[in-house]
Amino acid sequence: xxxxxxxxxxxxxxxxxxxxxxxxxxxxxxxxxxxxxxxxxxxxxxxxxxxxxxxxxxxxxxxxxxxxxxxxxxxxxxxxxxxxxxxxxxxxxxxxxxxxxxxxxxxxxxxxxxxxxxxxxxxxxxxxxxxxxxxxxxxxxxxxxxxxxxxxxxxxxxxxxxxxxxxxxxxxxxxxxxxxxxxxxxxxxxxxxxxxxxxxxxxxxxxxxxxxxxxxxxxxxxxxxxxxxxxxxxxxxxxxxxxxxxx
Amino acid sequence: xxxxxxxxxxxxxxxxxxxxxxxxxxxxxxxxxxxxxxxxxxxxxxxxxxxxxxxxxxxxxxxxxxxxxxxxxxxxxxxxxxxxxxxxxxxxxxxxxxxxxxxxxxxxxxxxxxxxxxxxxxxxxxxxxxxxxxxxxxxxxxxxxxxxxxxxxxxxxxxxxxxxxxxxxxxxxxxxxxxxxxxxxxxxxxxxxxxxxxxxxxxxxxxxxxxxxxxxxxxxxxxxxxxxxxxxxxxxxxxxxxxxxxxxxxxxxxxxxxxxxx
Numbered sequence: 491x492x493x494x495x496x497x498x499x500x501x502x503x504x505x506x507x508x509x510x511x512x513x514x515x516x517x518x519x520x521x522x523x524x525x526x527x528x529x530x531x532x533x534x535x536x537x538x539x540x541x542x543x544x545x546x547x548x549x550x551x552x553x554x555x556x557x558x559x560x561x562x563x564x565x566x567x568x569x570x571x572x573x574x575x576x577x578x579x580x581x582x583x584x585x586x587x588x589x590x591x592x593x594x595x596x597x598x599x600x601x602x603x604x605x606x607x608x609x610x611x612x613x614x615x616x617x618x619x620x621x622x623x624x625x626x627x628x629x630x631x632x633x634x635x636x637x638x639x640x641x642x643x644x645x646x647x648x649x650x651x652x653x654x655x656x657x658x659x660x661x662x663x664x665x666x667x668x669x670x671x672x673x674x675x676x677x678x679x680x681x682x683x684x685x686x687x688x689x690x691x692x693x694x695x696x697x698x699x700x701x702x703x704x705x706x707x708x709x710x711x712x713x714x715x716x717x718x719x720x721x722x723x724x725x726x727x728x729x730x731x732x733x734x735x736x737x
Numbered sequence: 738x739x740x741x742x743x744x745x746x747x748x749x750x751x752x753x754x755x756x757x758x759x760x761x762x763x764x765x766x767x768x769x770x771x772x773x774x775x776x777x778x779x780x781x782x783x784x785x786x787x788x789x790x791x792x793x794x795x796x797x798x799x800x801x802x803x804x805x806x807x808x809x810x811x812x813x814x815x816x817x818x819x820x821x822x823x824x825x826x827x828x829x830x831x832x833x834x835x836x837x838x839x840x841x842x843x844x845x846x847x848x849x850x851x852x853x854x855x856x857x858x859x860x861x862x863x864x865x866x867x868x869x870x871x872x873x874x875x876x877x878x879x880x881x882x883x884x885x886x887x888x889x890x891x892x893x894x895x896x897x898x899x900x901x902x903x904x905x906x907x908x909x910x911x912x913x914x915x916x917x918x919x920x921x922x923x924x925x926x927x928x929x930x931x932x933x934x935x936x937x938x939x940x941x942x943x944x945x946x947x948x949x950x951x952x953x954x955x956x957x958x959x960x961x962x963x964x965x966x967x968x969x970x971x972x973x974x975x976x977x978x979x980x981x982x983x984x985x986x987x988x989x990x991x992x993x994x995x996x997x998x999x
Contacts, residue, residue: 546947567960586974587970652957
């Protein structure tokens with residue numbers, strides 16, 4: 491079996507002494523999109539934060555592998571530089587730090603090289619246009635006073651700029667109206683390639699109408715309870731979670 | 738909460754520097770004042786006449802060895818607007834006092850301040866906004882940082898006098914405590930002697946926000962750079978509204994703020 495792009499092996503996680511993840515296993519190969527669906531409070535956000543190395547979440551057992559390399563205990567910035575990306579459900583506001591300053595610092599850190607201002611502007615302008623974001627967005631404080639749609643557009647912009655090989659999308663569809671959902675989802679779908687992987691965490695089927703998953707997993711009680719193809723998402727949409735044992 | 742430091746003005750009375758700024762009716766002016774290497778008292782009187790507008794930036798940036806006291810008395814006339822930015826960064830023992838009297842109807846006084854106390858500095862910032870007439874507005878926002886063994890003090894008082902109905906007055910003080918040896922004292926106060934007013938005040942003391950820190954790290958930005966960026970952002974909030982590009986850039990450079998243009 492070839493090396494998976496991203497692998498979660500028997501992952502157990504505690505938050506403030508409480509066990510939240512209880513043995514998660516998941517394998518994402520290059521080119522694959524996996525969806526994780528589940529009810530509120532089942533540990534989906536804990537999973538995404540843990541994958542990106544949030545210090546509040548303690549891995550007590552198991553491992554996370556990116557391109558075969560164990561990244562379980564790496565710092566968040568080290569994971570980002572290895573091209574793992576988390577699109578946050580609730581991106582924090584940082585007053586006083588402009589979007590432009592933040593993006594330039596982030597690009598420099600992930601690429602490990604300086605980008606000259608002219609190329610930076612040109613790169614950003616292309617992406618802004620593609621996402622329908624006005625240029626004055628760049629001089630605003632990061633996520634401060636942003637609508638739900640603006641925040642998610644900025645998360646999508648970052649994903650496209652930083653070019654991760656593995657992206658975890660934590661309920662990127664929440665807070666989006668129908669038009670914003672379409673635009674954001676289509677941009678994420680366009681990012682898909684044979685070399686990249688995605689883990690789409692969501693409550694609803696609606697985002698999966700645009701980002702077609704190869705596999706769907708039902709999450710409950712801190713574990714993957716059921717796995718299947720794209721039809722599983724449709725079944726969940728139609729029948730809810732009651733039929734899934736342990737959900 | 739400890740009592741604020743009381744300054745012994747007699748000991749400081751080595752130099753008295755007096756300035757007066759009067760903005761005539763209908764005039765618009767921008768003023769930059771730098772209190773530099775002056776030990777003692779700097780005294781400013783600012784008055785805006787009817788329908789005038791003043792933007793003023795005051796930088797109290799004296800040597801870390803000196804004690805200094807700056808006193809700013811403001812009178813805002815009818816339909817006038819005052820936009821004052823105050824930056825307190827230097828001095829061993831530095832006190833800034835602003836008394837803003839809103840004496841004209843529909844006058845607007847907006848003040849933003851930054852205090853950056855480090856090493857063994859004791860920096861004190863006192864703002865008294867007095868609304869004496871109806872239909873006026875004030876907004877005070879102050880950001881304070883205390884690191885090392887420094888002490889930062891903020892005293893903010895809004896007084897709405899009898900008859901000053903339909904006043905809108907706000908004050909906000911945000912503090913960053915960056916060392917367990919540093920001290921922050923904050924005293925936001927409201928005295929309201931009239932109905933029909935909108936008033937709010939708030940104060941917070943915290944350390945660097947872990948979730949902001951994590952967000953930056955998740956984008957590849959290392960801990961040291963993330964800390965610098967968060968500090969820079971905290972300070973930049975006091976400068977971001979300055980319309981004079983040259984002054985704004987000078988302050989950003991002095992405080993190590995790296996803002997990306999676009």
